Amino acid sequence: MLDRYIAWLYLRYTTLILFALTAFFVGMDTLSAASKLPDSANLILLFGLFRAARALDIILPLSLVFGAIAANIRLIRSNELVALYSMGASRLKTLKPFAAVSLAIACAYIALCCTQFVYLSDKANAIKQKRDFSTITQDLFIRYDNRFIYIRELLPLQNEARGLDILEVSDGDLSRLIRAKKGVFKDGVWLLNDVSIVTKPRDLTLGGAGVVAQKQESMTELRGFRPDIMDTIYEQKFTYSLIDAARAWILFADQDINTYRIRSILYATIIFPLFAPLFASLIFAYAPISPRFFNMAMFSSISILLVLTAWGALYSLAQAAKNGAISPEAALLLPFALSVTIAGFILKKKL
Numbered sequence: 001m002l003d004r005y006i007a008w009l010y011l012r013y014t015t016l017i018l019f020a021l022t023a024f025f026v027g028m029d030t031l032s033a034a035s036k037l038p039d040s041a042n043l044i045l046l047f048g049l050f051r052a053a054r055a056l057d058i059i060l061p062l063s064l065v066f067g068a069i070a071a072n073i074r075l076i077r078s079n080e081l082v083a084l085y086s087m088g089a090s091r092l093k094t095l096k097p098f099a100a101v102s103l104a105i106a107c108a109y110i111a112l113c114c115t116q117f118v119y120l121s122d123k124a125n126a127i128k129q130k131r132d133f134s135t136i137t138q139d140l141f142i143r144y145d146n147r148f149i150y151i152r153e154l155l156p157l158q159n160e161a162r163g164l165d166i167l168e169v170s171d172g173d174l175s176r177l178i179r180a181k182k183g184v185f186k187d188g189v190w191l192l193n194d195v196s197i198v199t200k201p202r203d204l205t206l207g208g209a210g211v212v213a214q215k216q217e218s219m220t221e222l223r224g225f226r227p228d229i230m231d232t233i234y235e236q237k238f239t240y241s242l243i244d245a246a247r248a249w250i251l252f253a254d255q256d257i258n259t260y261r262i263r264s265i266l267y268a269t270i271i272f273p274l275f276a277p278l279f280a281s282l283i284f285a286y287a288p289i290s291p292r293f294f295n296m297a298m299f300s301s302i303s304i305l306l307v308l309t310a311w312g313a314l315y316s317l318a319q320a321a322k323n324g325a326i327s328p329e330a331a332l333l334l335p336f337a338l339s340v341t342i343a344g345f346i347l348k349k350k351l
Helices: 002-032 041-054 056-077 080-086 091-112 116-128 227-234 242-254 260-286 296-322 328-350
Strands: 137-144 147-155 160-170 173-186 189-199 212-221
Touching: 002 041, 002 056, 002 091, 041 056, 041 116, 056 080, 056 091, 056 260, 056 296, 080 091, 091 260, 160 189, 242 260, 260 296, 260 328, 296 328
Parallel strands: none
Antiparallel strands: 137 147, 147 160, 160 173, 173 189, 189 212
16 A cells, blocks of 8 residues: 555656646747648647657656655655654654656666667657658668679668669679679568679689670579668667667678677667666655754755756766767676665665
8 A cells, every 4th residue: 555655646746747848849849840740730739749758858757856856755745654664663664665666667677778769859850851751772782791782772661772782792893793683581581583683703814714794684692781770870869779779780780890889779778778777766865754853945956956967967978878989897787786786775765
């Protein structure tokens, strides 16, 4: 009963704060983009919904922490916390609902980031730019294994490509050119149609074998060369689903391509939501029992200031890591590991 009551109180305040911050964020964003939005109520509504969904990566962790502060203040001001302790409830037992609810919501959001949910901001930008949702990436050029690949048009949503040129290199020398009018990505491999193959001999001496040209109706090539990952990397986006980020990391690490941006986004997507249960627990550990001998306004102000400062510092480190100014591990994993260690020490001492 006690756990359910505290969890319900915490969820109520968190929900109110989440809706308020989301409405403020979407309202300001919509007003700033009002001149660029189309004259359609449906599209404006979709723009607001897409922006609200993508604002959660910033707003949700803050709402969880602010909700914990508000719920704590309610329990302290109404003397409910003193009553709970008087009935034999320990400080740890009172903390558990805050930590459990915030951790469950954070984990649910991390799971949501494994889906296409994270790309809703792209759809909002498409509405603002008055273009279609299904984007076409043009003139993509990238190295993959021992090949250099040029794609005239890439359609990631349809898993198709038009105008592919694949240049195979052996020992630093061009050995074969594969040209296809169309390619379809299916079952982890590209099926190329209407293919022309030009093979260059190793020994280009007078009287030796010449260049061999042949045509094929279809052939399979480029296993694991996923179109959605290529489109995301090529467009220099700062949002990836966790699955796409992990795939891109593995793929690019095999090609000896710098993965600092992918790693920083992957770490930030996981760490930012976990910021909430960590700070919610710390705030509860330092919260007073009674308001009689403690300035509650000062407590709430200092708590909010410390949360915003820590969040701002973590967000700045994440942006620096995405731009390559600092290693993602040093910018995100190390501070978070230190925070968890310090928080564990403080909670063990306080509780």
